[in-house]
Amino acid sequence: MSGLLGQVMGMLGGQGGQASALSGVLQQLLVAGDGQQTGLAGLVTRFQSAGFGQQVESWIGTGSNMPLSPDQVGQVFSADQLRDWAARAGTTPEALQGVLAQAIQHVVDHMTPQGQMPAQGQAQGQMPDLAGLLGKLLGGGEGPRAA
Numbered sequence: 001m002s003g004l005l006g007q008v009m010g011m012l013g014g015q016g017g018q019a020s021a022l023s024g025v026l027q028q029l030l031v032a033g034d035g036q037q038t039g040l041a042g043l044v045t046r047f048q049s050a051g052f053g054q055q056v057e058s059w060i061g062t063g064s065n066m067p068l069s070p071d072q073v074g075q076v077f078s079a080d081q082l083r084d085w086a087a088r089a090g091t092t093p094e095a096l097q098g099v100l101a102q103a104i105q106h107v108v109d110h111m112t113p114q115g116q117m118p119a120q121g122q123a124q125g126q127m128p129d130l131a132g133l134l135g136k137l138l139g140g141g142e143g144p145r146a147a
Helices: 003-010 015-031 039-049 053-060 070-076 079-089 093-111 130-139
Strands: none
Touching: 015 039, 015 079, 015 093, 039 053, 039 093, 053 093, 070 079, 070 093, 079 093
C-alpha cells in the first residue's frame, strides 16, 4: 500500500474519523442510486464505461492491482458528486479523488476474492466492513491479494 493514501487521509484528521468518513462515501458509491446502476456491478460498469476496463479487470483478478490516478477518478464521477462527497468527508474534492484512487481498487479487490464478480443475487446485501477494510489500508495491514 503506498503512503499516498495515508498522506491524503492525514488531511482528514484522526484515523477512526478518516475510515468512517471515507467508508460513508464508498458505501454511497456501492448502494446509493443516482440514476446509475448501483452495487459492485454498477461501480465496475462506471469505470469500464469511462475507459478503465483494464484497471478494473486487474482489481477483480487475482494478480496485482493496476493503479488509478486521481484525475481518472475525476473522469468517472461528476464534479458535483466529488464536491458533495468531499464536503461530507470534510476535505477538498482533490484530496478525496486521491483517496478514492487508492481505496476503490482495494474495495473492488476485497469484494472479488475469487478473482471474479460474485453472482448478482450473491452480491446484493453483502456490504463489506468498509471502515474495517479502510482501517487496514490506513495501517498498511493489507497488501495485494496473493495469486
